[in-house]
Amino acid sequence: MTRLIFIRHGKTGGNLRGAYIGRTDEPLCDEGKSELEAKMFPEADIVISSPMKRCVQTADIIYNKLPIRIYDNLRECDFGDFEGKNYSELNGNADYQAWIDSGGTMQFPNGEGHTDFTDRCCRAFLQAVSENEGKTIAFIVHGGTIMSVLERFAEPKKGYYDYMVKNGCGFLTEFSDGSIRAIKEI
Template sequence: MWTRTAAEMTITLYIIRHGATKSNKRHAYLGNTNEPLSNEGGEQIIFYNEAGKYPKEKDNLLIFSSPMLRCLQTKDILYPDTRAILLPEWKEIDFGCFEGKNYQDLNGDPDYQRWIDSGGVTAFPGGESRDEFVKRSMVGLEWCIACMEDYKQKSAVCIVHGGTIMAIMSSLTGGDYYDYQVKNGQGYEIELSIKDNNVQLEKLTPIAMEEAEEKDK
């Protein structure tokens, strides 16, 4: 998997999905569009942060982020005094011609029906396939681990997209891609061991999921 040798190490990553946007609210496909957080989305992140579910800002905190605005704004709410390392490999999947549309918009579209019938595996028309996206996301994880090795850090926060989380987690666990869907502001705390160029998932803990259920009541 890795293109460079990683030292033997154990690391902890807090992988968090960005706060909600207007497109997220209407369940539209949001990939390359550089949409900001909605007011509600920003408040949502503050709510989860005040519930104590995210690591606190500190001098040596290492933060990685997708370069998309919704991720950077989430970072600025949580960690305003810490500069993020941007990983373009962690941008959301390219939804192609489905970008900005939701189920109601696409209902009856033969291209959409073909994609549904494939189980979401084939490429979005004019966009990426799941396999391409997973490979790209895992290259981002490789860069993340390499940077942590260089900075001699054992933990980091990663602010990314819902699809990025599904790609990374399904690849690490061998589980189904859609088993790792999370809502905005949710994510996973994972412990990884790296040895002989192999990465092993040792521990997985959900982030902010109980709080989201309580807030939705």
């Protein structure tokens, strides 16, 4: 059994605006840093992070005594034409409405598709777990990354959006026999 800690990165300026921030490499905002510094997190043996600044900075704040291992394919989804925009900026956009009507499953215009994104994240997740089996692994990643991995591997099965998590929050879980179980919010 391998213990897993999934933590969504701290807040960024884009998060404060409610914007879709995927490929944009934003740093944490001051509020995001303060919130992380004020919170206690479970101990880990290994820290694995998306390469994005917001994740690396979060990992450094929470687990500053441990080296950070970067897994490129744990980065957030490419939101394409929606990148950097929020609901009010996209309201009335036909492509955005089509995406909403699809339940958030269709490919972002000029961006990444849900299946491709989920497959990419899950491959990186399995690689990280196989390389660190039996340890407590902290994944400092994005909301979409967490949702993708838990939708695919968590038992009992739930939908992608059932695993939404706020900035600086996440889940403490166990991974064995190809499934994630004993999910507790942190």
